Amino acid sequence: MDARPKLLNDPVYGFIQLRHADFTEIMDHPWVQRLRRISQLGMSHLVYPGAVHNRFHHALGALHLMQEALDSLREKGIVITEDEYRGACMAILLHDVGHGPFSHALEHTLVRGVHHEEISTLIMTRLNEEFNGMLDTAIDIFNDHHPKGFLHDLVSSQLDMDRMDYLRRDSFFTGVSEGQISSERIIRMLNVHEGRLVVEEKGIYSIEKFIISRRLMYWQVYLHKTVLAAEWMMMGILERARDLVLQGEDVWTTPALRPFLSQDLDRAQFMADPEVLATFCALDDSDVMCCIKSWQNHPDQVLSDLSRRLTHRKLFKIELRDAPFNQDDIAERITAVEKLMGLSTADAACFVLHDRIDNRAYSTASHGIGMLFKDGTVRDAASASDHLNLSTLSVPVERHFLAYPKELPPRPTAVKG
Amino acid sequence: MDARPKLLNDPVYGFIQLRHADFTEIMDHPWVQRLRRISQLGMSHLVYPGAVHNRFHHALGALHLMQEALDSLREKGIVITEDEYRGACMAILLHDVGHGPFSHALEHTLVRGVHHEEISTLIMTRLNEEFNGMLDTAIDIFNDHHPKGFLHDLVSSQLDMDRMDYLRRDSFFTGVSEGQISSERIIRMLNVHEGRLVVEEKGIYSIEKFIISRRLMYWQVYLHKTVLAAEWMMMGILERARDLVLQGEDVWTTPALRPFLSQDLDRAQFMADPEVLATFCALDDSDVMCCIKSWQNHPDQVLSDLSRRLTHRKLFKIELRDAPFNQDDIAERITAVEKLMGLSTADAACFVLHDRIDNRAYSTASHGIGMLFKDGTVRDAASASDHLNLSTLSVPVERHFLAYPKELPPRPTAVKG
Amino acid sequence: MDARPKLLNDPVYGFIQLRHADFTEIMDHPWVQRLRRISQLGMSHLVYPGAVHNRFHHALGALHLMQEALDSLREKGIVITEDEYRGACMAILLHDVGHGPFSHALEHTLVRGVHHEEISTLIMTRLNEEFNGMLDTAIDIFNDHHPKGFLHDLVSSQLDMDRMDYLRRDSFFTGVSEGQISSERIIRMLNVHEGRLVVEEKGIYSIEKFIISRRLMYWQVYLHKTVLAAEWMMMGILERARDLVLQGEDVWTTPALRPFLSQDLDRAQFMADPEVLATFCALDDSDVMCCIKSWQNHPDQVLSDLSRRLTHRKLFKIELRDAPFNQDDIAERITAVEKLMGLSTADAACFVLHDRIDNRAYSTASHGIGMLFKDGTVRDAASASDHLNLSTLSVPVERHFLAYPKELPPRPTAVKG
């Protein structure tokens, strides 16, 4: 109806323009529309009530930044053909299309051993068939098979448009203003050196700020104690439901969630059977939410109790610390649950969650962030920053948590790590 | 655990403080937590992808503004006791607690003849019992039975904290920056005259701006064509499902939605039977979403087709105009659907939606917005504004729409109104 | 040193890009740099402490919007040659270059009978000689002699980039958030019809909002009572100083201000004598400020008293009303000053300021704002808006003020209009 670029209102950037009709076509596909029903930040909205934005919105935002970045690079004389431009844009638009319900929270619970990026690739391949090869270049770029490596870097690297958008968007919607980054400024500082993406020297302060902001968002939002408690409770609930189903118990589910509880879908099946992918793409947050709500009334005490807590936000108390919790710590809590709730040890164990989490704000491992100096040399940002100790930031920070019902008696101090 | 006021991050106001532990207690009740799963703007996110905020967040925002307003009035010497302060705050916190899934969109489809404010009152009454009378004052204020009428005006009037928050919040999340109002400024201009809420004379420009913004939000967001199409399609789907259930067809639903399809709940039952209310409070957006997704595969062609369109955002084309569409217009479209889809006339009619909508940006009907002049007189804003023609704004604007599948042939021009 | 577009940080738009080296060259000229020392809003900062931005910043902002508008029109298929693009940009960059100290406040005090737009044209002509014809197209556009009339409309019309920037910038720096307009949205809605600028139909709400915002800014900022008092006091001071100089009194001035006090420069001299223009371009806010500070110690009681008041912000009390003040009102105040300060009637009259001010938020007089409808017709926004009474807004609102020292006894109420 209109040949002009489609324009969408966006609270973060003001407007998002879809420069090509192809982008609109991709966006309108049911498998992309489905991202509207997948929250970007899982259970973070239980702590930050504004954080209810979804994957669809993030995909649009990343597309917006990609267009800005490609335009800016072209202005600097970098050759990017029309086909490459579209390819990079469609690659970023689809980079997260393989996410399942509640994004990262349930990634390894619903489908074991399949990373969301693999599913993204799988979906892109299917869409490419459907759209007669329109995604050829996008897939090459996504998988780093395209000769212009910087296009892949824009899609997936320490400084890609994905990270850039999610940091801005997540800090915006959570209201954690300290996480704000100047994506506009960083994008203007991007350049290409020997085919890969680099940042011009004078962007060093912005890069430092970007890395600090990312770390801050990790600890303040993504790995927030309360959010962790909620997400691990959700995982526990789904695992319990699956166990009951496998034991032959009757567990109500939505049609879309059923296959993921009754079968143990593995990587091979996902890759081989087109039906499995279609099944996966029918699933979204609402299935999980409806099931958990209904499970409040399930006869299994573990399932119903956990479901009630999560639905009504009666979350576990969670302790976070540097050292791991030892077996005694954990056993003590399980015993406490047994006593309090009159459960078997095995069932009580479902109420004591513990694991290791880590965060690596900046990694020099594979590709770091290359800084391009005026004399033409490139150095990694970690060494180029003479004031900030970026090397410290690249050491992964490991934390351990222990979570259990709030109503348990306090833990004996002697056991404390 | 902490006696200090709870602080929440909010992208709109920066921080929201819950000044009293009572507010936190109310907020933590499952029936209030449920508002987290009720979207504030129904299907508007299909046009404005950021508009995914929920009723819970709005309730907190309105509470924030209420606290600001009460503080400001106290500063001006208006006597507000501690009990009244808490009452007004709890009244605004709970003012929308009676909303069902998708807020206004399904209000008259799921439960006929019961306004959400009645349900809010009902819920408050139950909570008041549960909390041993803690809500006595709140309920008096909510129902305008409290002697200090201005407290009710802050909860429900042309210039209440509800409108103030939703205009700011909705314009913020949609990214329609023109809808922004200066709630802070308006609040500072509030005063009390003969027991009712008034605005001081120098606030006249802010009031004009507030009214214009509201009108702009109505036409640009709340009554946006595409949003209307989606919401009416959703209503059509639920009505079809109910018809099928009443005809004895097998229609899969979530447990929470079932009673609302199989029974025709009326006002009397709602008021009389505590179970009905509990049932209602188990319901949220995820139930509706899950059902519509599953109905894509229902044998009834009308139900499955409409469900597929809505799930994948293949929305109807919609025409909006001042004059009503006549019976010939409508019949022509139904015939066109019959031909295209091979349906009976009755079934085809499910694909042709039409109705009247209106908007009244400012009404002087009951209570208008009283402006307090320096000489002590109060005049209605509509007459106090010598430049803006507020009286024009108080005439309701009526529009008529006709919506049908995009793939139909264009309407014959002769029929055009 | 760098062929790439220069980038400037701007708190309003984030970044301002200067797309061509020519723009930088113009911007670096001393006569443009001088705008850094001319405040945009005269004495408004006495009420809104943030409103200290200058004409230079506004010129850059208007250039930014011009670039956005031209890009958007080109995207819609409107042909704009490279020469026209640069011309329109340079015309807007220089549109206000003829402003003198304190912008509008002293426009008719320092140089009588010469409008700042005439001086702008004069300066552009000189610069054009200096830059060897680089401004030919810009001057044609500025004076509406260019065949593509819409380029002139972008520089000077009801909806030009000047108004668009100053409304956003002024509301930003004053903190009067209600004045904010969505310049980005309006720009996207611009189009060309029969060679002139029009707004597409769906922009009608934004246009209404723009007009309301402009009116709001007029009454809340530009014509704020306290600002009026300060600006009229400043005019009174400069007129008194000039009278003293013409009477042969010794009055200290900065070298740049001297010619404007000792001679009565008229339009003809300005046009004819290049020296007069150079003299004018040496002048800025700091000259006026330094002189007024020094005049605090001048032997003339009127000059020193008024200068002290203004320097230390001891401003006159000001009354604003619809009806004019009559001669009795004014005479009564002068007599009161005579008594209080022991001055002659003539001198006392310098302490009683009165005049008529008006504001015309939207005028259909010459060019109104044309709205382009889908059927290809163009209607004026005033009639196209069916809800807002824009025609009311186009009637100029007239107000009258009377200002006098705060310490005078109150005015006898009998005299009140």
Place this chain on the structure above:
Amino acid sequence: MDARPKLLNDPVYGFIQLRHADFTEIMDHPWVQRLRRISQLGMSHLVYPGAVHNRFHHALGALHLMQEALDSLREKGIVITEDEYRGACMAILLHDVGHGPFSHALEHTLVRGVHHEEISTLIMTRLNEEFNGMLDTAIDIFNDHHPKGFLHDLVSSQLDMDRMDYLRRDSFFTGVSEGQISSERIIRMLNVHEGRLVVEEKGIYSIEKFIISRRLMYWQVYLHKTVLAAEWMMMGILERARDLVLQGEDVWTTPALRPFLSQDLDRAQFMADPEVLATFCALDDSDVMCCIKSWQNHPDQVLSDLSRRLTHRKLFKIELRDAPFNQDDIAERITAVEKLMGLSTADAACFVLHDRIDNRAYSTASHGIGMLFKDGTVRDAASASDHLNLSTLSVPVERHFLAYPKELPPRPTAVKG
């Protein structure tokens, strides 16, 4: 006229409330009003055109934050009497009242050996006499003689309301969004431990962010190369003018600047002679600007050339590096100026500027930032931050610059450090 707290619009915080009539009285004093004419960031606006805000605005902003901080501490149960509340507020309102023209830029040029804080104390003392002891507590707090040391910490420490406001305000007006800090959040985290100000444990990320932002603002704004060049040129101009005056040359000045060029005012005179202080308080940016403009036409080639360059923003080229420039580097540049401009060696030296600058983002020296842990212990933020290397940040970073006219031939590379 109104007993209610005065409210000011502020683009940074929305509104600033002056909670007590005393604050308004202080603010209205000519010596405080004078801060309206002292720019906050000296010549930074030559790089960041929005950075034209003044000291007056900053003083109001710091007052706003002080009120917020005191309210928050009171909420946490810290006892702050009404007298202490007002004292702390007035101390912060006046903390910078001793700044002269262009703030830091000319601090050691106009008045040698007197720090602006000493002048602030002097002015407070005078005002205290004038206001009959109203400032007794404020002065005690300012000089850290008040028993509640945390009140002094709020006025002057690593985390005082001064720094908090200037970081927010400066990043706001420059548009360097990366400098933004969450003052609101930090303030909520403040507490008192053993009488001094501390930050609660969970504020550690905000503190890290605050320190990083400060460093970023130093290098990106306060010590920006171009800004340094402009400020050192201004110092050079004033020193040249003073030399000429002392040599008996005729140099035009405004009355307010004259004493600062013709006499060599020292600390002792400042302290002893009330007239000197009054003279100082008559001085502001406009005096310096007017003089430099007029000196463009002075017969002394050094003075006129430098003045022309600064007025028209023809700034020196500046090199910044870690190592000092040696005597050969400097001599080479002076010789180059001699040749190019035909000047004596002594005069040529005025065109070659060089010095050392440093920045210490966070210092643990006197008082660091104490972090209060849940177990009641206090540790310095530098050691409490396990991820960020704050200790690195506390090492002062030293840089050296060399600046000279742009038109000089490039420096011989052999000489490069």
